[in-house]
Amino acid sequence: MTIVVTAPEDWRxxxxxxxxxGAIDSGSAVDWQAEVVAALAGRAGLVLLNPRRADYASVRLDEQIGWELDALEAADRILMWFPxxxxxxxSMLETGLYLRSGKxxxxxxxxxxxxxxxxxxAARFGLAVHTSLPALINSLEPE
Known part of the structure; x- marks a missing residue:
C-alpha cells in the first residue's frame, strides 16, 4: 500500500x-496533491512525501522549510506541478535546485x-514539461 507522509511527520x-x-501558495493553490495521492493509492512500497499540511501557520515556517529541504534531498523522485x-x-526555486539531479x-x-x-x-537541461497533472503522474515509472 502507498504510504503518505505529511509535513512535519517523519519522512524516514x-x-x-x-x-x-509544486504550488501550495500558503494554502491558496488548488490541492493537486490530493489528486496525486488518489491516483497512486495502492502501490506497494511507494512513499509519498506531501508538504501540504492542514495546520500550517507562519510560526511553523522554519520547521516547514527544514522538513521540505530534508525530504527533497532524500526523495528518489520529485513530482513538480505548477497549476x-x-x-x-x-517551487520555482526548488525546480532550479533539482533540474540537474536526474530525479x-x-x-x-x-x-x-x-x-x-x-x-x-527545462529544454536546456533535457527535461520535458508535462501539460497535465495526469500526464505528470503517468511519467512516474514503477519503482
Missing amino acids: IAGYRVFLA AGSVAPV LLLGADPGFARRRNLELT
Missing part, C-alpha cells in the same frame, strides 16, 4: 520516496503564468 520510511513538490493561477516562487519530473498547466520560463529552462 523505507520505500520508493516521491516528494510532491494555473498559482504563483509558486518557492525531477516536471509539469505545468498551460495556464501557468511562468510556463514558458519552465519550458525553456
Whole structure:
C-alpha cells in the first residue's frame, strides 16, 4: 500500500520516496496533491512525501522549510506541478535546485503564468514539461 507522509511527520520510511513538490501558495493553490495521492493509492512500497499540511501557520515556517529541504534531498523522485493561477516562487526555486539531479519530473498547466520560463529552462537541461497533472503522474515509472 502507498504510504503518505505529511509535513512535519517523519519522512524516514523505507520505500520508493516521491516528494510532491509544486504550488501550495500558503494554502491558496488548488490541492493537486490530493489528486496525486488518489491516483497512486495502492502501490506497494511507494512513499509519498506531501508538504501540504492542514495546520500550517507562519510560526511553523522554519520547521516547514527544514522538513521540505530534508525530504527533497532524500526523495528518489520529485513530482513538480505548477497549476494555473498559482504563483509558486518557492517551487520555482526548488525546480532550479533539482533540474540537474536526474530525479525531477516536471509539469505545468498551460495556464501557468511562468510556463514558458519552465519550458525553456527545462529544454536546456533535457527535461520535458508535462501539460497535465495526469500526464505528470503517468511519467512516474514503477519503482
